[in-house]
Structure formats: structure tokens, C-alpha cells
Amino acid sequence: MTPSTLMGPAPAAAPAPPLAARAASVGASPVREILALTERPEVISFAGGLPAPELFDADGIRAAYDRVLAGEPHRVLQYSTTEGDPALRNAVAERLTGRGLATGPDALLVTTGSQQGLTLLATALLEPGDTVVVENPTYLAALQCFGFAGARVVPVPSDEDGIDPEALAEVVERERPKLLYLVPTFQNPTGRTLPLARRQAVAEVAARHGLWVLEDDPYGELRFEGEHQPWLSSLPQAADRTVLLGSFSKVMAPGMRLGWLRAPAALRRACVIAKQSLDLHCSTVDQAAAARYLADSDLDAHLARVRDAYRARRDALVDGLAAALPDGSTWNRPEGGMFVWARLPEGHDATALLREAVARDVAYVPGAPFFAGTPDPATLRMSFTTHTPEEIREGLRRLAGVLRTSR
Structure with a gap:
């Protein structure tokens, strides 16, 4: 007899553990x-x-890649810092400051699109069971992100001008959320823009009740008519508790997968640590090319x-x-x-x-x-x-x- 005959048939394999x-x-x-x-x-x-x-602007973007690869190949093909390319952060800071939001480069973290900014903030802020309030309807991928974090998502009624501040105050008083998520300018999916008076009222609710505000702004530079509305991040009532997300996807090219996060220092540092665990840093060459493009081309x-x-x-x-x-x-x-x-x-x-x-x-x-x-x-x-x-x-x-x- 062979050893396998003496031992009998092999036991059935146990099933793999279930998904989370x-x-x-x-x-x-x-x-x-x-x-x-x-x-x-x-x-x-x-x-x-x-x-x-x-x-x-395919020609301008290609020229930017050519310049950084020809001029600094050893740097742009190497690992880089988690916080992001200094030249790119400086360029973003200058654009934000020029549009009325005083920002230094050290206040920014470069992300893999603003979508990663959502994930980093959910990781840094939310415990399973924490409550997040959102305008209703809201950006679908944000709902997915908060769902993966184990958060409880509570909708706030909205109308043609966006989230209703009075309804927000009632929901916040009742639910005691940790975070409010908004796309206040040209919202996805509705295209609505929150007027200044409502922005101020939202900031006051956040300050009075002590919650974080996540202001997602991928579309703000795509205004065709009407007057620019200030970021919630620029309003003094909630400047210390508002995180601003931005993206190059709608203004440069989504295939570069670059965005940025502007946050108070302690929260930004927590997001840096979270990003280190996810991908170490964004693509060095893509960041360098974006910075070169902003320096050499007229984005406006x-x-x-x-x-x-x-x-x-x-x-x-x-x-x-x-x-x-x-x-x-x-x-x-x-x-x-x-x-x-x-x-x-x-x-x-x-x-x-x-x-x-x-x-x-x-x-x-x-x-x-x-x-x-x-x-x-x-x-x-x-x-x-x-x-x-x-x-x-x-x-x-x-x-x-x-x-x-x-x-």
C-alpha cells in the first residue's frame, strides 16, 4: 500500500474566511x-x-512631462515625500490665495484625486458608528466612502439653493454628527450652488455645535456666469474646522489622478500618516509635470x-x-x-x-x-x-x- 492509501482520503479544504x-x-x-x-x-x-x-491641453501637458523627464529624470522617477511635490503645493497655494483663501504650501497635502482625500479624512476622523450628515441628494462616491468607514449617514433636506441651514441645525441638534459633507458649488449630482447667506449659516451651525465640515470643490473653477461664492473654508466662523478638497481632474486631466487637501495642521498630519499606509505618495513624475505645467502654461x-x-x-x-x-x-x-x-x-x-x-x-x-x-x-x-x-x-x-x- 502507498502512504496515501494508509492515510485515507485527504480532508476537504476549509473555506476561506469571509470578506469584511x-x-x-x-x-x-x-x-x-x-x-x-x-x-x-x-x-x-x-x-x-x-x-x-x-x-x-494635450500638447501643453506632454511638453511639461518632456521637460521634467529631460531635466530631472533622477528626481521625478524616484520616491518622494508623502506631503507632495513642493513646487506643486506652492502653485496650488498661490492659486488659492489669489482667489481669496490665504494658504501656504505647508497647509496642503497632495492626493490621488480629491477622491483619495475623502478616504484619508474618513480614515483620520471616523470611528465605526460615527454619524456623518450630508446634503440630500449627494455625491455617490462619498456615500460609498463613508459606508466603508462604518459611518452612519444621515441626510439633510435640500432645495434649489442647496442644503437647508435650518434643517441642518435641527438634524445636528438631534443626531450629534462628527462631520458634515458638502459640495457647495455646482454640486454633483444637482449642479446647485449654495448662496453666501446659506454658507454663513452652515458655518455658524458647525461652529456652534462643534463638527467638522468637509467642503468638496472639484467644479468651482468651471463657472460660466454669475458671481464667485467664497469657500466655507474662508469664513471665520468655521475656518478652524473646515477641510477643503480640490482636484486637477476637471481643470487639467483626470488621468493624472491628482488632487489636494487643505486642512488644519493636526488633521492634515493625521491624513499624511493615513496616506503613508495607503500609497506612500502620489506619482512623483505626475506631480512634477503638473507643477511644470502650471509654471509654463496659462491654466486660466x-x-x-x-x-x-x-x-x-x-x-x-x-x-x-x-x-x-x-x-x-x-x-x-x-x-x-x-x-x-x-x-x-x-x-x-x-x-x-x-x-x-x-x-x-x-x-x-x-x-x-x-x-x-x-x-x-x-x-x-x-x-x-x-x-x-x-x-x-x-x-x-x-x-x-x-x-x-x-x-
Whole structure:
């Protein structure tokens, strides 16, 4: 007999341990899944929150990479500090200061897009079971981030001007949250902008009740019309408790995956330590190229061209919605950013109608996943940035064939 015969059959392998509870409880992003459905080139998609690729300053960015690789290859291909490239932090600090928020480079941490800033702050601030309050609806990936942190997310009612400060005060008094998350300028998904009076009221609530404010601002430089609104971070009532997130994704190129975080010193240091555990630092060469681009190119002139194009695209979308959506629908006209928020009449379900829309080679994002509380199935988000006005008009013609015949 062989040794294996004497020992008998091998025991069955034990199952692998289960995933962490947070991995099982946080679902995939419906928006990312919808984008996969719309990859066919014939689809006119209002779904993605993507900058227009034909407007990237590809020549200027390539020249910046060429310069840093030719001039400092040993530095830009090496490891670097967690806090980020000093020249890039200095450039960001100068832009923030020039726009009314006095900032030194040491107040900044470079991140892998502003999305990583969300993760770092959740890691540094939130214990499982802590409460986070959010405007309703809100940015979907923020809901995912807070879910992974084990936080309890509580929605605050919003209207056409954004979060309601009186409702916020009531929720904060009742729930005692640690953190308030806001996208106050050209919000994702609604495109709404919080007026100055509400910003001041929100800052006062944060100061009175002692909570952190996370101000996410990836779209603020995409204003087409109207007056600039000051950051909450610049308001004295809450300057000591407000974290500002920014991104190069909407103003330079998302493929570079660069953003930044501005925070009070102790919290920023905690975020630095959290980042060391995640990725050590952002790509050295990408940071160097971004800094070189900001030094050598005119980002403001580039943004002026982008804003002009986006304004025309917004106008084509908003002006065509009356003929594309069912009678009784409502929508807004954002002063900038990338999104229009629409609501179909009662009885319509934007999620149920999406599959038919994709079959007709047009797409949007249903609004329901953006709600932290009870979703409104009649809502939808439409992005106007990635198609020309002519393509937008054709997309709306296709959409009318779905939505104006639905019940």
C-alpha cells in the first residue's frame, strides 16, 4: 500500500474566511456600471461626469512631462515625500490665495484625486458608528466612502439653493454628527450652488455645535456666469474646522489622478500618516509635470476656453429639455459645473426607463442612487460636457422617444 492509501482520503479544504462586513455592505457604484453600458460609440451619453477629452491641453501637458523627464529624470522617477511635490503645493497655494483663501504650501497635502482625500479624512476622523450628515441628494462616491468607514449617514433636506441651514441645525441638534459633507458649488449630482447667506449659516451651525465640515470643490473653477461664492473654508466662523478638497481632474486631466487637501495642521498630519499606509505618495513624475505645467502654461486661458465650450453645451441641453422630457417635468439651469438635475412627473421611474433609453442609444444617470435617505425615483442627472451642442440635440431627440411616450 502507498502512504496515501494508509492515510485515507485527504480532508476537504476549509473555506476561506469571509470578506469584511463593510465590503459586503457597500454596493458597487451604479454610475460606474451605467458607464459600462454606454461604451458603444453610437451612444450619446449624458451619464458620465467626465471632462471633454478634446479640450484637454494635450500638447501643453506632454511638453511639461518632456521637460521634467529631460531635466530631472533622477528626481521625478524616484520616491518622494508623502506631503507632495513642493513646487506643486506652492502653485496650488498661490492659486488659492489669489482667489481669496490665504494658504501656504505647508497647509496642503497632495492626493490621488480629491477622491483619495475623502478616504484619508474618513480614515483620520471616523470611528465605526460615527454619524456623518450630508446634503440630500449627494455625491455617490462619498456615500460609498463613508459606508466603508462604518459611518452612519444621515441626510439633510435640500432645495434649489442647496442644503437647508435650518434643517441642518435641527438634524445636528438631534443626531450629534462628527462631520458634515458638502459640495457647495455646482454640486454633483444637482449642479446647485449654495448662496453666501446659506454658507454663513452652515458655518455658524458647525461652529456652534462643534463638527467638522468637509467642503468638496472639484467644479468651482468651471463657472460660466454669475458671481464667485467664497469657500466655507474662508469664513471665520468655521475656518478652524473646515477641510477643503480640490482636484486637477476637471481643470487639467483626470488621468493624472491628482488632487489636494487643505486642512488644519493636526488633521492634515493625521491624513499624511493615513496616506503613508495607503500609497506612500502620489506619482512623483505626475506631480512634477503638473507643477511644470502650471509654471509654463496659462491654466486660466485654458479654463476660459473650457468654460466657453461648456456654456454652449449647457445651453443646448437646458434649452432642449422642454421638448425631450414629459410635460410637467422640472429642471435647473446651473451657472457652471457639469450637471443638470431634472425631475420627471409623479409616476415616472428614471431607473426603469434607462434600459429602454440605452436601447435607443442615449443614456443618463437615474437620481435614486444619490439619495442617502428615501430616494426619489423620478429624478435624473444629466451631464452636458462630453458632447457638442449638435450631438446634445440629437441625444435629446432620442430621449424624447423614450420619455415622452412613457407613463
